[in-house]
Amino acid sequence: MGDKLLPFEIKRFYFMKTPSGKRGGCKHLKSTQALVCLEGGCTVSVYNGKTENTYALDNPSKLLVIEIGDYHELHDFFPNSIVLIVSSGHYDKEDYYTNK
Numbered sequence: 001m002g003d004k005l006l007p008f009e010i011k012r013f014y015f016m017k018t019p020s021g022k023r024g025g026c027k028h029l030k031s032t033q034a035l036v037c038l039e040g041g042c043t044v045s046v047y048n049g050k051t052e053n054t055y056a057l058d059n060p061s062k063l064l065v066i067e068i069g070d071y072h073e074l075h076d077f078f079p080n081s082i083v084l085i086v087s088s089g090h091y092d093k094e095d096y097y098t099n100k
Contacts, residue, residue, distance in 0.1 A: 007065065008032050008088035016083040019074070026096045027071040031089030035064045035074075040081030047071040047100055057083070071100045 011031075016023060018040070035044065041058030048070050055064050058078070066072050074083065089095060 005063075006034055006086065010086045010088070011090050012087045014085055016074070016081075016085070018079065018081055019077055019083075021075070023074040024072045026098045027069055027100075028066070028087075028089070028095050029097055030068065030092065030095045031087050032068055033066040033085055033087045035066065036060060036062065036084050038082045038084050040078035042074050042078065042081055042083060043076040045073045045075070 015038075024044075035057060037057040038060050041056065044055045044057055044064055046053050046055065046064075046066060048067070056062075057064060
């Protein structure tokens with residue numbers, strides 16, 4: 001693998017460990033994100049303003065890029081799941097928009 005795997009420069013990363021219920025439920029106005037489930041699995045629903053797609057992140061070889069403006073929600077977590085999220089932007093509460 002090369003260092004150009006992602007379509008952006010990483011400015012921030014964080015983990016979610018065995019969340020319950022749903023996470024996300026927002027879109028980002030300024031940053032692109034990439035998600036990979038390092039352990040366990042989950043489902044990610046993505047709405048781009050026209051269509052909604054559902055993706056299974058159930059293997060560490062799967063990477064899902066969430067583009068700017070894509071509403072996304074993570075749900076149906078397997079027990080002991082660990083999700084890595086990398087972002088093109090630093091944390092900014094003004095970047096989060098919770099309406100579809």
